[in-house]
Amino acid sequence: MGKATIIPFGPQHPVLPEPLHLDLVVEDEKVVEAIPQIGFVHRGLEKLVETRDYNQFIYVAERICGICAFGHSYGYAETVERLMGVEVPERAQYLRVIWHELSRVHSHILWLGLAADAFGYESLFMHCWRLRERVLDIFEKTTGGRVIFSVVKVGGVVRDIDAAQLAEIIRVLEGIKQDYKQIMDAFLKDSSVMNRTVGVGYLSFEDATNLSMVGPFARASNVPYDVRSLGIGAYGSLSDFEPIVDAQGDCYARMKVRALEVLQSIDIIEEMIARIPSGDIAVAVKGSPADGAEAACVVEQPRGECYYYARGNGSKNLERMRMRTPTSQNLAGMVKALEGCDLADVNMVILTIDPCISCTER
Amino acid sequence: MGAFKLGKMTISGLFKQPETVQYPVQTKTPPTGLKGHVTNDVTQCILCGICQKRCPCGAIEVSKPNRTWSINRFRCVQCGSCVRECPKSCLIMEPTYAPCSTAKHVDVFEVPEHHKSEDVIKTSE
Ligand code: SF4
Ligand code: SF4
Numbered sequence: 001m002g003k004a005t006i007i008p009f010g011p012q013h014p015v016l017p018e019p020l021h022l023d024l025v026v027e028d029e030k031v032v033e034a035i036p037q038i039g040f041v042h043r044g045l046e047k048l049v050e051t052r053d054y055n056q057f058i059y060v061a062e063r064i065c066g067i068c069a070f071g072h073s074y075g076y077a078e079t080v081e082r083l084m085g086v087e088v089p090e091r092a093q094y095l096r097v098i099w100h101e102l103s104r105v106h107s108h109i110l111w112l113g114l115a116a117d118a119f120g121y122e123s124l125f126m127h128c129w130r131l132r133e134r135v136l137d138i139f140e141k142t143t144g145g146r147v148i149f150s151v152v153k154v155g156g157v158v159r160d161i162d163a164a165q166l167a168e169i170i171r172v173l174e175g176i177k178q179d180y181k182q183i184m185d186a187f188l189k190d191s192s193v194m195n196r197t198v199g200v201g202y203l204s205f206e207d208a209t210n211l212s213m214v215g216p217f218a219r220a221s222n223v224p225y226d227v228r229s230l231g232i233g234a235y236g237s238l239s240d241f242e243p244i245v246d247a248q249g250d251c252y253a254r255m256k257v258r259a260l261e262v263l264q265s266i267d268i269i270e271e272m273i274a275r276i277p278s279g280d281i282a283v284a285v286k287g288s289p290a291d292g293a294e295a296a297c298v299v300e301q302p303r304g305e306c307y308y309y310a311r312g313n314g315s316k317n318l319e320r321m322r323m324r325t326p327t328s329q330n331l332a333g334m335v336k337a338l339e340g341c342d343l344a345d346v347n348m349v350i351l352t353i354d355p356c357i358s359c360t361e362r
Numbered sequence: 363m364g365a366f367k368l369g370k371m372t373i374s375g376l377f378k379q380p381e382t383v384q385y386p387v388q389t390k391t392p393p394t395g396l397k398g399h400v401t402n403d404v405t406q407c408i409l410c411g412i413c414q415k416r417c418p419c420g421a422i423e424v425s426k427p428n429r430t431w432s433i434n435r436f437r438c439v440q441c442g443s444c445v446r447e448c449p450k451s452c453l454i455m456e457p458t459y460a461p462c463s464t465a466k467h468v469d470v471f472e473v474p475e476h477h478k479s480e481d482v483i484k485t486s487e
Contacts, residue, residue, distance in 0.1 A: 056418035059441045123372055130381055144397035144455070150441040158446065159395065179371070186367040 004032065007343070011040050015118050015347040018357040022350075026343055034338040034346075036331055038357055045362045046321055053316035054080050054289065055154055064323065065359035066147055067110065068301045070103045072323070072359075073152040075299035078233065079308040080154045080318075082295035084287070089280040092156035093234040098169075098272050099143070099151065100299075101265040105173075106135040107302035108258045108265075109180070111354050112187060115255060118351050119196040127183055131176055138169055156282025166273045173266050184259045197252040201337040201349035204249055213333040215304020215326045216261065217353045219245045220253035227300035238271060251345075254352040288316050301326055303354050327353070327360040396457035397440040402431050404473045406452035413444035413453060423468075432470040435460055 004027050011019035019040035025033040048060050061076035062069040074096050081088055113128030136146045142161050143149035151159055161169070187193055203213070208221035218225055226243035228235045235241070244260045246253040289312025297308045304326030313319035334353045341349055383390060392398065409431065411424040421437035422444060424430075445453045 052418055056416075056443070059418045059439060059443075124368055127368065127371060133381070140396065141393045142395070144393070144395040144442075144457075145440070148439070150397070150439075158442065182368070182371045190367040 003027070009346060013347075016350060016355070018355055020350070020355060020357045022338075022346075024338075024343070024346060029343050031338050031341050031343060031346060034335045036335055038331075038361055040361075041358050042361045043358075046323070049318045049321045051317070054318055055285075055316075057318070057321065058153060059150060061321075061323075062148055062150065062152075064325070064362055065301075065356055067107045067356065068103060068303070068306075068359070069148050070099050070152070071299055071301040071306065073149070074100055075297060075301075075306055075308045075323070076310075076321070077152045077154050078299065079295050079297040079310045079321075080289070081285075082297060083289045083293050083310050083312055084154075084285065086155055086283060086285055088156055088233075089283060090234070090277050091160075091279045092281045094272050094276045095157050095161060095281065096152065097234040098161070098269050098276075099139075099149070101269045101272070102135055102138060102169075104265045104302045105176075105262050105269075106132045106139075108262045109135070111258060111302075111351075112183070112255070115348075115351055116187075116193075118347050119193065121186075121193065124183065124186055127179070131179055131183065134172055134176055138172055141165065141168075153282065155285040156280070158282070160281050166276070170270060170273055173269060177263070177266055180262060184262075187255055187259055193255075194252065196345075196348060197255060197352075198250060200251045200345045201341055201352060202250050203333055203337045205247075207336050208249070208333060211332045211336060212329055213304075214329045215301070215354075216254055216257045217304065217330050217333060219243055220257045221249040222247040225305070227298045227305050230298070232298070234272065237275065238268060241268075251348050251352045258354075288312065288314060289318065290314060303327060303356055304330065323362065325356065325359045325362070327356045330355070331360070392457045392459075394457055397442060398456045398458045399435065399440070399460040400433060400438060400444060401454050401456055402433075402471050403452040403454065404431060404471045406450045407431055407471075407473050408450055409473055410449060412447055412449060416443045416447045418443065429473045429475065430470050431473055432468050434468045435463070436466055 004025050007024045007026055009022040009024055011021045021037040023035040024031050045060055045064060049057055052060060058073050058076055062073035064072045109128050109132040113125045116124035116128060139149060140146050142165055143151040143159060151157055203221050205222045208218050208223050222245050224243050224245050229241050229243055244257050244264060246257050291312060291314035293312040295310050299306050306326055307324040309322040311319040330353045334350060337349050409424055409426050414422045414424045418441060419437045419439055421434045423432045442455055445455050
């Protein structure tokens with residue numbers, strides 16, 4: 001056993017655009033401990049509830065994360081609606097789920113591309129991002145934006161998707177599915193991918209539950225927890241929903257869970273489009289949240305469960321708005337999974353939790 | 363198991379049309395609902411100031427004494443609140459992006475007294 005050395009990783013590192021710093025304590029080539037440090041991109045978004053009213057804050061909420069932008073505006077709106085006892089029309093709930101699942105499709109394909117890039121499979125990376133572009137085109141046509149949509153408001157949504165556009169979404173998704181199946185084959189069966197991922201960064205079921213891991217990271221360690229199965233909003237009307245789990249607990253399992261979730265999301269969108277009811281897309285919301293009123297909500301973001309908490313103070317501005325993003329949970333598990341891995345595998349382990357440090361710090 | 367799982371897709375890619383466009387020679391037509399930039403049909407504007415109040419970024423400034431409606435495009439995030447809330451529906455979200463600016467400035471629209479479209483003058487500060 002060699003002498004312990006500390007190797008710094010990040011906050012700027014070629015593999016990870018996220019500002020995460022790790023002190024890696026290594027002995028020979030093995031990591032014995034990883035000490036994380038964050039705090040490089042704190043933006044103070046939660047504090048902004050004091051100066052933006054509850055309708056305006058939705059545009060701040062969706063800027064928490066560039067990838068789950070829709071999810072955050074959806075989670076925030078849902079929380080404030082609970083706080084004020086607003087009943088959202090059914091069509092709006094369906095539209096929210098359609099956009100949210102589309103976000104998951106593009107987020108997971110983006111992540112798969114980044115993972116391919118991390119283990120040096122450039123052409124796979126480009127094919128992933130080529131497919132993702134088609135989802136962004138759907139967003140551009142239906143919401144007017146590619147990254148930030150500003151399409152949710154407290155009480156519903158601001159735009160409808162007409163029947164022709166819904167049919168177009170189905171057609172595009174069918175095309176994506178054809179290509180995606182070949183890409184998925186490359187991820188799950190190609191020997192060069194498996195050499196880098198199988199058995200790397202293992203996290204046991206016990207560790208995943210003790211550390212309260214969430215999202216695909218937890219599901220790859222056989223934790224069957226997915227907020228969508230709670231049936232909040234239009235998710236309640238899905239004919240059946242089973243979280244995708246895998247017992248292996250390594251990088252390969254995390255990749256597999258995400259790869260399969262893309263197909264699951266496409267199925268959810270197709271089901272939602274087939275059953276979407278007609279009707280209003282928003283209700284008028286009047287007044288302010290009552291003083292001392294509290295509400296909480298959870299949403300399954302692409303990276304895992306995100307928790308929202310809001311408290312009113314009788315004025316248009318909220319007293320407190322708090323979000324706990326999935327990565328703030330998952331960092332603990334990442335440190336655990338890093339213990340004992342090879343130095344060369346550190347980037348794979350970090351990537352497979354799909355960290356989003358910017359939304360963790362907000 | 364086995365390598366070259368992506369072979370079929372990569373080779374067939376050689377014979378397909380490219381998915382990218384040769385910008386700026388070719389451009390894509392923007393979709394009709396694109397959030398490009400906000401403009402004001404000043405012949406309708408009554409300078410009520412609701413858009414200014416609703417804007418989350420403080421991008422709009424309405425001045426009744428000067429009869430001007432101005433927008434700081436560097437602050438605007440294209441959220442569309444002002445367009446939705448305007449009582450006269452005179453704000454429009456144009457589906458084209460505003461051209462690049464070479465200097466920071468505020469777009470000022472002068473709002474005519476008698477609501478005649480010929481009076482519209484747009485100046486930059
Ligand atoms: S809300 Fe409409 S009418 Fe009122 S000041 Fe703004 S642009 Fe003019
Ligand atoms: S689009 Fe939004 S940010 Fe831009 S001026 Fe209107 S209200 Fe303000």
